[in-house]
Amino acid sequence: MHVPDGFLDAPTSVATGVVAATAVAVSLRGARRELDDRTAPMAGLVATFVFAAQMINFPVGAGTSGHLMGGALAAVLVGPWTAVLCLSVVLTVQALLMADGGITAIGTNITLIGIVTVAVGWGVFVLLRRVLPKTVAMVAPAAAIAAFVSVPAAALVFTGLFAVGGNVPVDLGAVVTAMLGWHTVIGIGEAVVTGMVIASVVSARPDLVHGARPLLAERELLTRKVQVT
């Protein structure tokens, strides 16, 4: 979903640039609460892993492919504010070093892949955590569902941006249908990768999973109560 230069006009690119810069500034403040001596190296590795995983395009049929976006994955692992920063570093390095995604489009790509997938992914995850059983075992399935939803959400926002500032007048109905259709299929891949990675980390080091922490605290409390009684 890396947007190249030229798809969107200058005003739209400037607007997404402002949105991205604001989100990064706010996230720099928010991430302070999520990062300490132990989780800061974890966050660095999550950003690095997302970069690596984004190199793996998987085929989704009809000559199309997709790759992990990683917003939901990063949000569940290191928290939403830190996740926005993780994805922003990934997208900036990709654009500057690998020519993957445009330069005037950096703001657009941070908005879509760094903000929308993190916000939607984290939102869906927190919602599921509220309604599902309060066990650590639900973290990976909930993260997978959150990841699945985050991909068509980003596709929808791209279509919205294209409707406002697309440089070529094309049939928007066709664009929205195709974008949603393909990215729903890519979302399945996103869900599988996210679910597997989260399940591995939860089984090895549940304490390093930001989204699992309230559940671990609850388990601790329960254990103490049982011990007291």
Next chain:
Amino acid sequence: MTNRRFFAIALLVSLLVAGVASYYASAHPDGLEYVAEQTGFIDSAEDSPTSESPLADYQTSGVDDARISGGVAGVVGVVVMLVLSTGLFWVVRRREPADSDA
């Protein structure tokens, strides 16, 4: 599992994914490119100003072997990512009380 061991495994996985597995990635256009081709706005895409970068398109310029060319680009990318992001998060992190004394 100790922190050190966990982080070492995570880094190794990232290096293998970017340096080795990436060779087997699908070369088909991604969802957005494909939709742009189908609905007729792919031609508005412009070459990135960084398209002459020595690592553009995840290939190392001057290295002919596709496996090595992509592998080197992936490994360099992973190292750059690790240094930049860990550095950023280390600066942003909340200082432990013990640190503030120093």
